[in-house]
Amino acid sequence: NKYKLKKKHSLIKDLVSPYLSSDYKHLQKNIAYHLEYTLPQTTRNLNLFGTYLATSYTVRDRLLQLSHDTQKYYTEKKVKTACYISIEYLMGRFLQNAVLNLNLEEEYGEALAGLGYGLEDIYDQEQDPALGNGGLGRLAACFLDTLATHNYPAWGYGLRYNYGLFKQSVDVEGDQVEKTDVWLQFPYPFMIENHFIRIPIGFYGSIETYVDQKTKGTRFKWHPSEYVIAQANDILIPGYGTDNTNTLRLWSCRPIQELDFKKFSLGDFKGASEKRLNAENITNVLYPNDNEMAGKELRFKQQYFLVAATLQDIIRRLKEQKRTIYELPDFAAVQLNDTHPTLAIPELLRVLLDEEMLTWDEAWDITQRTFSYTNHTILPEALERWPVKLISHLLPRHMQLIEAINWKFLENFSENNKESGKLRKKLSLIENSRDTLVRMAWLAIVGSHKVNGVSDIHTNILKDKVFKDFHKIYPKKFINVTNGVTPRRWLHACNPKLSELITATLNSNEWIYDLTHLSKLREHADNEEFQLKWAAIKLFNKKKLQKYVKRELKIDIGYKDVVYDIQIKRIHEYKRQLMNIIGSISYYSDLLKMDPKKRKEMPKRVSFIAGKAAPGYFVAKKIIKLINCVSKVINTDPEIGDVFKVIYLPNYSVTLAELLIPATDVSEHISTPGTEASGTSNMKFVLNGGLILGTLDGANLEIMKNSGEENVFAFGITKEKVDQVKQNNIEKGAYNLMDEKMKNAINLIENGTFGNIENYQGLIEELKGVDRYILGHDFAPYMEAMDRVMQTYQKPQKWWKMSILGCAGSGWLSSDRTIKEYAENIWEIKPCPLPKIESEKQLG
Numbered sequence: 021n022k023y024k025l026k027k028k029h030s031l032i033k034d035l036v037s038p039y040l041s042s043d044y045k046h047l048q049k050n051i052a053y054h055l056e057y058t059l060p061q062t063t064r065n066l067n068l069f070g071t072y073l074a075t076s077y078t079v080r081d082r083l084l085q086l087s088h089d090t091q092k093y094y095t096e097k098k099v100k101t102a103c104y105i106s107i108e109y110l111m112g113r114f115l116q117n118a119v120l121n122l123n124l125e126e127e128y129g130e131a132l133a134g135l136g137y138g139l140e141d142i143y144d145q146e147q148d149p150a151l152g153n154g155g156l157g158r159l160a161a162c163f164l165d166t167l168a169t170h171n172y173p174a175w176g177y178g179l180r181y182n183y184g185l186f187k188q189s190v191d192v193e194g195d196q197v198e199k200t201d202v203w204l205q206f207p208y209p210f211m212i213e214n215h216f217i218r219i220p221i222g223f224y225g226s227i228e229t230y231v232d233q234k235t236k237g238t239r240f241k242w243h244p245s246e247y248v249i250a251q252a253n254d255i256l257i258p259g260y261g262t263d264n265t266n267t268l269r270l271w272s273c274r275p276i277q278e279l280d281f282k283k284f285s286l287g288d289f290k291g292a293s294e295k296r297l298n299a300e301n302i303t304n305v306l307y308p309n310d311n312e313m314a315g316k317e318l319r320f321k322q323q324y325f326l327v328a329a330t331l332q333d334i335i336r337r338l339k340e341q342k343r344t345i346y347e348l349p350d351f352a353a354v355q356l357n358d359t360h361p362t363l364a365i366p367e368l369l370r371v372l373l374d375e376e377m378l379t380w381d382e383a384w385d386i387t388q389r390t391f392s393y394t395n396h397t398i399l400p401e402a403l404e405r406w407p408v409k410l411i412s413h414l415l416p417r418h419m420q421l422i423e424a425i426n427w428k429f430l431e432n433f434s435e436n437n438k439e440s441g442k443l444r445k446k447l448s449l450i451e452n453s454r455d456t457l458v459r460m461a462w463l464a465i466v467g468s469h470k471v472n473g474v475s476d477i478h479t480n481i482l483k484d485k486v487f488k489d490f491h492k493i494y495p496k497k498f499i500n501v502t503n504g505v506t507p508r509r510w511l512h513a514c515n516p517k518l519s520e521l522i523t524a525t526l527n528s529n530e531w532i533y534d535l536t537h538l539s540k541l542r543e544h545a546d547n548e549e550f551q552l553k554w555a556a557i558k559l560f561n562k563k564k565l566q567k568y569v570k571r572e573l574k575i576d577i578g579y580k581d582v583v584y585d586i587q588i589k590r591i592h593e594y595k596r597q598l599m600n601i602i603g604s605i606s607y608y609s610d611l612l613k614m615d616p617k618k619r620k621e622m623p624k625r626v627s628f629i630a631g632k633a634a635p636g637y638f639v640a641k642k643i644i645k646l647i648n649c650v651s652k653v654i655n656t657d658p659e660i661g662d663v664f665k666v667i668y669l670p671n672y673s674v675t676l677a678e679l680l681i682p683a684t685d686v687s688e689h690i691s692t693p694g695t696e697a698s699g700t701s702n703m704k705f706v707l708n709g710g711l712i713l714g715t716l717d718g719a720n721l722e723i724m725k726n727s728g729e730e731n732v733f734a735f736g737i738t739k740e741k742v743d744q745v746k747q748n749n750i751e752k753g754a755y756n757l758m759d760e761k762m763k764n765a766i767n768l769i770e771n772g773t774f775g776n777i778e779n780y781q782g783l784i785e786e787l788k789g790v791d792r793y794i795l796g797h798d799f800a801p802y803m804e805a806m807d808r809v810m811q812t813y814q815k816p817q818k819w820w821k822m823s824i825l826g827c828a829g830s831g832w833l834s835s836d837r838t839i840k841e842y843a844e845n846i847w848e849i850k851p852c853p854l855p856k857i858e859s860e861k862q863l864g
């Protein structure tokens with residue numbers, strides 16, 4: 021080779037870095053470069069979507085550089101990393117968050133203006149990657165933002181579904197209609213297909229038993245009969261005001277063999293592609309169930325595929341650092357986001373025993389020290405239990421190991437004594453009911469060194485009830501880590517005007533990085549001028565929502581002197597959207613009975629409800645239908661006019677939440693006490709000056725504690741009293757104990773005011789019968805609390821004081837506080853900030 025080969029590494033960085041400077045002129049060049057050579061779209065046929073893509077590629081370039089620097093530095097520092105395994109990530113739009121975290125909003129604004137586009141319009145081009153169902157998936161996304169912002173070495177691991185959570189629309193009958201979310205039909209610049217990371221994953225097959233020549237002990241080797249390939253797709257996670265950039269690695273499934281040519285040449289075209297289709301099927305679609313187990317074989321395959329690829333990737337990175345397998349617990353703290361990734365425990369055990377040839381005790385010790393598990397719900401139908409038959413068929417070696425884990429765990433509880441016999445049955449990882457099932461939460465608890473709930477009340481229920489027997493055995497293993505939300509997306513990005521007012525008032529934007537600074541707003545809570553500024557911003561955001569409702573639903577609503585009352589979350593009986601809509605029916609009925617003059621003077625309210633129902637959850641779909649039919653009747657009743665409106669907003673998403681939350685006066689979190697593990701939308705509302713109408717459940721209680729009970733419209737009984745009420749319902753029949761106003765509302769449903777009663781038969785029977793979620797009992801206090809809301813809104817000074825104090829007391833609800841607790845109490849990792857290169861912009 022006549023040319024002298026030079027050392028490449030440093031050369032490449034020096035060649036590209038000038039390209040990455042961030043003054044707007046450079047950005048413009050970069051955007052033009054991608055327009056011309058990446059898309060390709062020439063400046064001649066420039067359009068908004070093309071410019072969005074080109075702009076996104078320039079952000080991707082900068083994140084790639086920062087990611088290279090970050091991984092290099094973490095490797096040099098041999099730091100311990102947190103590995104968060106979640107089957108869901110509800111990331112929301114990426115571009116705006118990245119531009120703000122890189123602190124380049126001004127530069128991009130100027131650069132794009134020079135190309136004839138506004139930043140807001142560019143942001144609106146991005147679709148919402150909905151790779152999650154609700155709170156659990158969004159929590160994982162908030163955690164990633166915090167981990168990068170506070171320089172924690174961390175990796176997110178998940179699945180790259182070809183189709184995210186279904187797109188929802190509502191038909192003329194008021195029914196939910198689901199459409200496939202083909203989110204990858206257009207390029208998604210923020211996800212980088214990493215072709216260097218392709219990992220074989222096995223399924224089915226048999227187990228070989230042989231004698232270990234060295235220890236003369238029995239050894240096992242799994243011989244899968246089918247293989248697929250896990251392909252890495254990386255999304256780079258920028259931190260706010262830092263160069264640290266972490267990675268979210270999403271696995272997609274590829275076939276070992278793209279096409280079976282023999283079958284193809286025989287004309288069996290379907291057969292020829294069968295293996296590819298089966299493989300791709302594994303990461304084709306997100307299961308749309310929230311708080312409910314999806315007991316399908318394909319879901320089980322998704323769970324194993326995720327954990328097997330992830331553990332191989334972690335061990336590869338460990339060995340690349342020339343570290344031994346014994347150092348794994350000091351190299352990676354692996355968090356299991358609910359039980360969905362629990363197969364990681366027998367999978368790591370298999371690798372340590374069968375491939376690394378460790379002893380059982382060594383392997384089990386490493387396993388327990390590596391894993392920790394977060395529980396997100398106590399609902400029985402959500403606690404995963406997989407049939408032994410299914411596990412044995414797909415993962416024979418893992419079932420063998422689960423039985424071994426169970427045997428060794430139960431050894432301590434002899435069968436002889438009656439007491440321990442019963443305890444043994446309750447503690448067993450394997451449940452002998454109609455089918456023999458593996459209790460995945462039990463396996464997660466036994467295989468982890470720490471188990472946490474997601475709010476005080478929830479963790480206490482785990483300790484005192486759901487996992488009582490385990491808590492007795494492992495008292496130190498159970499801790500609480502109350503959820504949190506990132507203030508970058510959920511205030512700084514979605515409510516820029518309020519962000520600016522807070523920064524101006526506190527004379528620093530430090531609060532964006534450390535939310536405890538919000539407490540300094542307390543001294544302004546009574547200040548009239550400040551209240552007016554605060555109220556004006558809420559009004560500005562309500563106007564944006566009013567415009568959205570007009571544009572998307574063609575419905576006219578007011579916004580001045582109108583209370584925007586909002587309940588947005590997945591539709592579920594325990595979240596009691598049914599009580600919300602029955603409350604609206606009752607209020608509607610009261611308004612109709614009123615003297616028209618008095619009615620006209622009533623304080624105005626618009627009740628917004630949004631949320632998807634799992635396609636197979638018929639009761640939830642009935643609730644959506646009732647909401648839409650009630651909405652149609654009330655909103656078209658000339659007697660009511662603009663005094664009261666009910667609006668169901670289709671296709672709830674992260675992006676819609678970013679519009680709704682800043683525009684909310686009061687939000688409803690009215691779950692039956694003891695059912696909502698935490699809730700996180702409640703936290704986002706308080707952060708944006710919204711007041712809470714809520715039950716004594718989940719994180720509502722901690723919001724009351726930190727923002728002051730006097731600043732929350734709480735109602736209802738404590739969880740301790742719920743069982744008694746349920747008992748009463750069973751013994752006496754809920755209808756007999758029901759509040760008159762609620763009975764009246766139900767009569768209106770039954771007499772067809774809101775369409776054929778057939779549609780709601782099941783709903784009404786449940787309410788009149790057992791009423792498992794005690795709507796009948798809580799209806800009167802709920803309506804009384806709503807009255808308090810409407811009365812208080814008539815006293816603006818009091819209202820805005822509550823709103824400001826609520827926000828001032830919300831420093832604790834930042835995911836920064838949550839992650840600090842995980843890092844110190846579970847993962848034992850420390851921030852590892854990149855050495856600062858005094859880039860002219862980075863420090864913001």
Ligand SMILES: [N-]=[N+]=N[C@]1([C@H](N)O)O[C@H](CO)[C@@H](O)[C@H](O)[C@H]1O
Pocket residue numbers: 154155156157159310311312396397474503696697698699700718
């Ligand atoms: N599955 N799950 N659980 C949930 C949510 N539905 O995703 O996790 C969320 C995140 O921990 C909780 O806030 C919420 O209360 C709980 O129901």
